[in-house]
Amino acid sequence: xxxxxxxxxxxxxxxxxxxxxxxxxxxxxxxxxxxxxxxxxxxxxxxxxxxxxxxxxxxxxxxxxxxxxxxxxxxxxxxxxxxxxxxxxxxxxxxxxxxxxxxxxxxxxxxxxxxxxxxxxxxxxxxxxxxxxxxxxxxxxxxxxxxxxxxxxxxxxxxxxxxxxxxxxxxxxxxxxxxxxxxxxxxxxxxxxxxxxxxxxxxxxxxxxxxxxxxxxxxxxxxxxxxxxxxxxxxxxxxxxxxxxxxxxxxxxxxxxxxxxxxxxxxxxxxxxxxxxxxxxxxxxxxxxxxxxxxxxxxxxxxxxxxxxxxxxxxxxxxxxxxxxxxx
Numbered sequence: 001x002x003x004x005x006x007x008x009x010x011x012x013x014x015x016x017x018x019x020x021x022x023x024x025x026x027x028x029x030x031x032x033x034x035x036x037x038x039x040x041x042x043x044x045x046x047x048x049x050x051x052x053x054x055x056x057x058x059x060x061x062x063x064x065x066x067x068x069x070x071x072x073x074x075x076x077x078x079x080x081x082x083x084x085x086x087x088x089x090x091x092x093x094x095x096x097x098x099x100x101x102x103x104x105x106x107x108x109x110x111x112x113x114x115x116x117x118x119x120x121x122x123x124x125x126x127x128x129x130x131x132x133x134x135x136x137x138x139x140x141x142x143x144x145x146x147x148x149x150x151x152x153x154x155x156x157x158x159x160x161x162x163x164x165x166x167x168x169x170x171x172x173x174x175x176x177x178x179x180x181x182x183x184x185x186x187x188x189x190x191x192x193x194x195x196x197x198x199x200x201x202x203x204x205x206x207x208x209x210x211x212x213x214x215x216x217x218x219x220x221x222x223x224x225x226x227x228x229x230x231x232x233x234x235x236x237x238x239x240x241x242x243x244x245x246x247x248x249x250x251x252x253x254x255x256x257x258x259x260x261x262x263x264x265x266x267x268x269x270x271x272x273x274x275x276x277x278x279x280x281x282x283x284x285x286x287x288x289x290x291x292x293x294x295x296x297x298x299x300x301x302x303x304x305x306x307x308x309x310x311x312x313x314x315x316x317x318x319x320x321x322x323x324x325x326x327x328x
Contacts, residue, residue, distance in 0.1 A: 002026050005065050011095035012088055019078025028092055037062030044085025086189040090159035094193035097167035101195040102233050108181040110225045111202025114318040115180045121322035123178050134169040137180040141165050144172040156185025183221040199229040200243040200325050204250035219253055230261045239264035241328040246270040246277040269320040281324045299327050
């Protein structure tokens with residue numbers, strides 16, 4: 001598989017290019033050790049190392065063009081300067097696979113707790129309903145009959161891996177992709193160019209402040225999912241849907257963002273509806289036992305009963321999040 005450099009550069013939100021853009025790119029690499037002849041090397045400032053320090057190694061291994069965050073003189077190959085190399089890598093990977101997210105309905109689930117559980121619940125609901133769904137979490141990717149380990153089990157896979165999973169879903173004839181989107185993944189543009197159609201939040205608590213510096217920085221990172229939703233590619237007949245947790249402190253913060261640029265549908269879910277936070281999906285009757293929970297869920301189209309072996313309010317909240325996304 002190969003692409004022209006001009007085709008790839010055209011996919012970037014912002015870029016200044018110099019040199020011969022007609023040359024063919026044989027691969028995209030962001031690690032100089034993985035460069036092979038004809039590769040486009042993407043350099044960006046990382047957490048521990050700066051990719052710009054390895055441009056010479058990439059060229060020595062045969063890189064035919066470079067994407068960088070600053071001008072680099074006398075490379076002898078085309079140079080594309082971008083404001084954010086990580087973001088550029090995501091869009092380049094999407095273009096490499098012909099933007100697979102635009103041929104899927106994409107659901108993103110973020111939050112401090114419950115993301116993986118909610119994604120798996122939603123995937124199971126959709127599959128049981130006969131929808132052809134795929135799943136990518138911090139634990140694994142499920143694409144048809146294939147179950148793949150996604151790596152370190154701590155954050156969203158790298159953008160090229162995410163785009164490759166989405167492309168495989170398209171090739172397998174799937175129609176819906178469920179993506180767990182961590183704050184690190186959002187901040188590091190691992191899910192940029194995913195063109196979300198449904199954005200779900202479980203909760204936001206005082207965690208992961210090592211990367212984000214403060215609760216405000218953490219909330220802003222989580223809010224990126226909803227900004228991606230609102231700014232993403234619009235697919236014919238597919239509405240943009242935001243789903244918030246009306247029981248969580250994140251509700252007011254995210255609601256203000258959505259009020260400024262409203263999606264097509266804006267739903268909230270709640271175990272205990274409260275004044276000033278209207279919820280479209282709520283629990284109307286709840287019966288608990290040590291082994292299971294029964295609840296009646298009232299949604300936009302009426303009531304229905306659920307039974308689950310999961311217990312505890314945190315699990316019920318995850319169930320409501322997945323149920324809301326499935327109904328949407």
